[in-house]
Amino acid sequence: MNNYIENIGSTHLQNSSDFSILNQIKQGSKNEREQLKKVSVEFESIFVSKMLNELDKTVDRTNSLFQESKYLDNLKSFMYNDIARTIASNPKMSLGIAKQMYTQLEKTVKG
Numbered sequence: 804m805n806n807y808i809e810n811i812g813s814t815h816l817q818n819s820s821d822f823s824i825l826n827q828i829k830q831g832s833k834n835e836r837e838q839l840k841k842v843s844v845e846f847e848s849i850f851v852s853k854m855l856n857e858l859d860k861t862v863d864r865t866n867s868l869f870q871e872s873k874y875l876d877n878l879k880s881f882m883y884n885d886i887a888r889t890i891a892s893n894p895k896m897s898l899g900i901a902k903q904m905y906t907q908l909e910k911t912v913k914g
Contacts, residue, residue, distance in 0.1 A: 835912045843901040843908070844891050850900060852887035856880065 859879060869875060890896045 836909060839908055839912055840901075840905055843904040846904060847898060847901040848884075848887045848891035850887075851890050851898065852884045855883040855887060859883070 856879075864871060890898070891901055
């Protein structure tokens with residue numbers, strides 16, 4: 804299971820909070836199925852967050868009320884991460900990526 808966590812950490816994470824969440828999953832979960840479930844939800848969360856960031860880039864900002872700045876970009880990044888975690892962790896709003904990922908990978912988990 805730790806291999807799954809390490810692979811996600813090395814290829815998809817963009818900031819230290821993502822790494823700290825995966826470390827919490829490693830240390831807080833007692834069995835591999837629980838870890839896999841949490842990692843699957845976190846993966847969907849990261850995917851949705853990246854999707855929201857890319858969608859934001861398509862918005863026309865001419866004559867915008869707010870000027871673009873690194874502070875606004877940071878605020879949007881935090882907001883998109885929070886929205887993505889909410890979407891991924893709620894079964895009624897989830898895209899289903901976490902469920903499908905868990906279903907496919909649970910066959911490889913021992914305990």
